[in-house]
Amino acid sequence: MSLVARHLESEGICTVVIGSARDIVEECGVPRFLFVDFPLGNPCGKPWDVPMQQALIGEAFDLLEKSWQPRTTVQAPFAWTADENDLWRNRYMHVDDSNREALAEAGRKRREQQRQTKQQMNKKSSG
Numbered sequence: 001m002s003l004v005a006r007h008l009e010s011e012g013i014c015t016v017v018i019g020s021a022r023d024i025v026e027e028c029g030v031p032r033f034l035f036v037d038f039p040l041g042n043p044c045g046k047p048w049d050v051p052m053q054q055a056l057i058g059e060a061f062d063l064l065e066k067s068w069q070p071r072t073t074v075q076a077p078f079a080w081t082a083d084e085n086d087l088w089r090n091r092y093m094h095v096d097d098s099n100r101e102a103l104a105e106a107g108r109k110r111r112e113q114q115r116q117t118k119q120q121m122n123k124k125s126s127g
Contacts, residue, residue: 002028036076
């Protein structure tokens with residue numbers, strides 16, 4: 001999305017990226033970025049919280065209208081509640097003895113599926 005925003009801007013179309021992965025989006029150098037410090041997949045607010053979602057979209061329009069320099073980042077004024085915040089941050093990409101073997105097995109299955117897909121694609125392209 002970040003690279004699309006940069007391309008659109010180069011063609012004269014103004015953009016605002018709303019997202020939760022601050023380091024990645026800022027590294028890509030988007031012109032305007034509304035950072036929402038929520039779990040990944042929730043950049044436009046909590047599910048079913050329509051007033052929050054509308055406020056975030058309003059923040060994005062304000063940023064579009066009032067940004068003063070390239071690569072402007074504004075942090076949204078909302079926070080996931082402390083308990084919810086701790087829960088998702090502690091669980092995201094967490095590996096310990098309770099899930100290590102299940103994650104390893106899922107990785108093995110994914111690699112095997114990728115190997116099989118690659119073989120099928122090679123057969124199609126050479127046949």
